[in-house]
Amino acid sequence: MELSRRVQRIQPSATLTINAKAGEMKSRGLDVISLAAGEPDFLPPxxxxxxxxxxxxxxxxxxxxxxxxxxxxxxxxxxxxxxxxxxxxxxxxxxxxxxxxxxxxxxxxxxxxxxxxxxxxxxxxxxxxxxxxxxxxxxxxxxxxxxxxxxxxxxxxxxxxxxxxxxxxxxxxxxxxxxxxxxxxxxxxxxxxxxxxxxxxxxxxxxxxxxxxxxxxxxxxxxxxxxxxxxxxxxxxxxxxxxxxxxxxxxxxxxxxxxxxxxxxxxxxxxxxxxxxxxxxxxGSFDFLEHKRGMLSRRRDLALERISSWSGAVCPRPDGAFYLFPRLDAYYGGSVTDSTSMCTYLLEEAGVALVPGAAFGDDRCIRLSYALADEELDKALTRMGEALAKL
Ligand SMILES: Cc1ncc(COP(=O)(O)O)c(C=O)c1O
CATH class of the missing domain: 3.40.640.10 (Type I PLP-dependent aspartate aminotransferase-like (Major domain))
Structure with a gap:
């Protein structure tokens, strides 16, 4: 059966694929923290x-x-x-x-x-x-x-x-x-x-x-x-x-x-x-978002503080959404040569799920989402820092 040229031209969504992989590893009992989510961790009013x-x-x-x-x-x-x-x-x-x-x-x-x-x-x-x-x-x-x-x-x-x-x-x-x-x-x-x-x-x-x-x-x-x-x-x-x-x-x-x-x-x-x-x-009122923005900006600061201790990372300080996109290509070499192999390495070595920058058109970077509890975020970033130091 020949599928259409149109469908053959397009890629599946990388974010959905990574989330599925992290979910599957978790269901096998592995200690995986996902920083790959594209959604808030709070509830609607x-x-x-x-x-x-x-x-x-x-x-x-x-x-x-x-x-x-x-x-x-x-x-x-x-x-x-x-x-x-x-x-x-x-x-x-x-x-x-x-x-x-x-x-x-x-x-x-x-x-x-x-x-x-x-x-x-x-x-x-x-x-x-x-x-x-x-x-x-x-x-x-x-x-x-x-x-x-x-x-x-x-x-x-x-x-x-x-x-x-x-x-x-x-x-x-x-x-x-x-x-x-x-x-x-x-x-x-x-x-x-x-x-x-x-x-x-x-x-x-x-x-x-x-x-x-x-x-x-x-x-x-x-x-x-x-x-x-x-x-x-x-x-x-x-x-x-x-x-x-x-x-x-x-x-x-x-x-x-x-x-x-x-x-x-x-x-x-x-x-x-x-x-x-x-x-x-x-x-209705949008006032509940004031608290959410405060919570997210605090997590952003926490994450940026950890990232600033990774000697090879460059990351702007963004003011919105719940993502960071650090440039990690200073660590490329050996078996980690691009954002996809970097994410595979960090998933296997640190148990942290991330999305390769290549999916977003920049292979120098990886995307992390900080829409998760402080302790989990902290644990994930500490483990990432340790894994990067081994490269
Ligand atoms: C930049 C951007 N635009 C659009 C969407 C689509 O969101 P939804 O279809 O859930 O409204 C997303 C979801 O991740 C997004 O990140």
């Missing part, structure tokens, strides 16, 4: 789960309109007014199965075969594959830890060619945790919009930026460039609802309609019960 329970009891069990219930679309539109002062209408919102399906739908709606999409590296693992699934061509733009892995506006000028259609940005970033200030983001957007690029801004971690740093958004640019900006967000990370599959995208009404057409022929509306829970999340 009660009001969210309560509303889901009420939805079940109240018979919210039928189809809703494909782009989401009117109430949820309104709540998601209001999110942008509440946090970024952007007036949006429900017609500017599509609710999908996580930020992931929002991004997938965008690629399907915007790209024609051969269209190029600029993707700063390190990037979230799925961007290049989603572009490929839409028959587009990912064009990777490398960045450096010295610049907090942020795309420099000049890099756009050099990279744009006749087939360049879009730019995917992610702030704060998975895998680096680094974020753009509003000024930095605006400068990048100015360059990209001046070259008629379509901006896809993935802001799924925006609620996890640690004060005094503040999240930046491309949403305010929708007013002046309505045809050129889409902002992706969702409740997986901020409300710890990864399994509930709730994402939403803000864009021009006609782009929303185009994505809705695609979603209507593939998955239709997201789970009705999750939609009800999402309304409770978006319409």
């Amino acid at each position: 009660d009001r969210v789960t309560d509303r889901a329970g009420k939805a079940v009891e109240g018979g919210h069990t039928r189809y809703t309109p494909v782009p989401g219930s009117p109430e949820l679309r309104r709540a998601a539109a209001n999110y942008f007014a509440r946090f970024y002062g952007v007036q949006a209408e429900p017609e500017n919102i599509l609710v999908s199965n996580g930020g992931k399906q929002c991004l997938y739908n965008l690629c399907q709606a915007l790209l024609d075969p051969g269209d190029e999409v600029l993707i700063p590296a390190p990037y979230w693992v799925s961007y290049p594959e989603m572009v490929r699934l839409a028959d587009g061509e990912p064009v990777v733009l490398p960045t450096d830890p010295e610049n907090d892995f942020l795309l420099q506006p000049e890099a756009i000028k050099e990279a744009v060619g006749p087939r360049t259609k879009a730019l995917i940005l992610n702030t704060p970033s998975n895998p680096t945790g680094c974020h753009y200030s509003q000024e930095q983001l605006d400068r990048v957007l100015e360059q990209a919009l001046a070259r008629d690029l379509y901006i896809i801004s993935d802001e799924i971690y925006d609620q996890l930026v640690y004060p005094p740093a503040r999240p930046a958004s491309a949403a305010p640019w929708l007013a002046s460039s309505p045809w050129r900006v889409a902002v992706v967000n969702g409740l997986s990370k901020s409300f710890a609802l990864t399994g509930w599959r709730i994402g939403y995208v803000l864009a021009h009404e006609e782009i929303i309609q185009a994505m809705s057409k695609i979603q209507g022929q593939s998955t239709s509306n997201i789970c009705t019960i999750a939609q009800e829970a999402a309304i409770a999340a978006l319409e």
Whole structure:
């Protein structure tokens, strides 16, 4: 049986693969600590789960309109007014199965075969594959830890060619945790919009930026460039609802309609019960996040302190999400020659599961998630330091 060329062109998700491997080792009784998770370790607020329970009891069990219930679309539109002062209408919102399906739908709606999409590296693992699934061509733009892995506006000028259609940005970033200030983001957007690029801004971690740093958004640019900006967000990370599959995208009404057409022929509306829970999340208080941000920034500091004692490591101090992306290539040599063999070594020698930087487009680094209890994090980093010292 010959599978399609499309499926043969893409890679499976590295993060999901590593998590499965660590889980399998744990189930064999091995002492493995996973720093590979891409999800928060806290619980959603009660009001969210309560509303889901009420939805079940109240018979919210039928189809809703494909782009989401009117109430949820309104709540998601209001999110942008509440946090970024952007007036949006429900017609500017599509609710999908996580930020992931929002991004997938965008690629399907915007790209024609051969269209190029600029993707700063390190990037979230799925961007290049989603572009490929839409028959587009990912064009990777490398960045450096010295610049907090942020795309420099000049890099756009050099990279744009006749087939360049879009730019995917992610702030704060998975895998680096680094974020753009509003000024930095605006400068990048100015360059990209001046070259008629379509901006896809993935802001799924925006609620996890640690004060005094503040999240930046491309949403305010929708007013002046309505045809050129889409902002992706969702409740997986901020409300710890990864399994509930709730994402939403803000864009021009006609782009929303185009994505809705695609979603209507593939998955239709997201789970009705999750939609009800999402309304409770978006319409209520976000104050509980203050505590979560405090907890995460403390863990970030703990992790950075350990990493600073590893003589060969370079790691920026990020202000968001829950990831660090240390550069460890100073340890390469012998049997550890790249980020994949480094992760294999650290899994076998230290019992710590990590994700190779190669999956994010930077083979010098590894990604670690600090969304786990302090003691476990501390133990894992101590064991990693000991293993690195043997190299
Ligand atoms: C940068 C980024 N964007 C999008 C997503 C998709 O999240 P979800 O589909 O759970 O909303 C993730 C999840 O790991 C992510 O890290």
